[in-house]
Amino acid sequence: MSNTAGVCGLGSRGSEPVPMGSMTLYPVPESVSRARRWFRKLTDRHKLSCSVDDCVLMVSELVTNAILYGEAEEPWRVRVEWWRVGSALRVDVHSPGLPSHVRMREARTEDVHGRGLGMVDMLSDSWTAGPSPFGGTMVSFVVDDAWL
Template sequence: MRPERRDVREADVPDTRHGFWWREFPGEEASVPAARAWARGLLAVRLAPGTLDDVLLLLSELVTNAVAHSDSGRTAGGRVTVHLGDDPGGVHVEVTDDGSATSAPAVHVPDADDDGGRGLWLVALLATAWGTSRHDGEAGRSVWFRMAHR
């Protein structure tokens, strides 16, 4: 469940009645720690420390992938949108990017000496559920995960 998309660049859009927020970030590497800090600020009082650490790790991986493997990080003005939801059943995180004609999200089992390639593997390993979707009639795609409260 996502709110109607509006042209909001760096502003939080809270719906505190439902524990739901979203924010757009530039499609650049600096957005990884910025998204992580934003999410920490919203979720630190809601989640147990171990759950928070896992959510922030997986969020970092998804934003990194969006910047590195989509048009969000390859074109001027590219954007990455992060949606956060928290309800009694768990935390839902969705990262939407500008899509790519040359790559799609896929889990790769990394070798022990690989420098990267662990993002979706970690998501699949740690999340309660996860998935991807393309946006019909629009450029872009989303990768989401759900983490149960512990």
């Protein structure tokens, strides 16, 4: 598991990304549970062979981070997109703010926050953070062999 630079090649193995779905969410706490429900519902028909529960947890963590750390002077939204790239699943979460602010922390036992990217790092095959094509930040994770 590693933070892999360059979203284009993430999990691609030479395959073009095929869009599978997306959602746009308000930057409010209720959007985290909405993201979990909708991701599960909208990916169900695609018969993923990876752990959907792990993917839902990672989506939840990235949407939470986007809501907590997104910064904009005007109204904004969190955008979640998921792609099939060969046999891999790639999920992108877009929010406003600076990509340089994304970092994995070492949370202490008593810390309430600070474990999200660590979980994404453990559960995904790779992840990355960088500029979003919409402006702001995009954090992505890839699960290899999501389809057998």
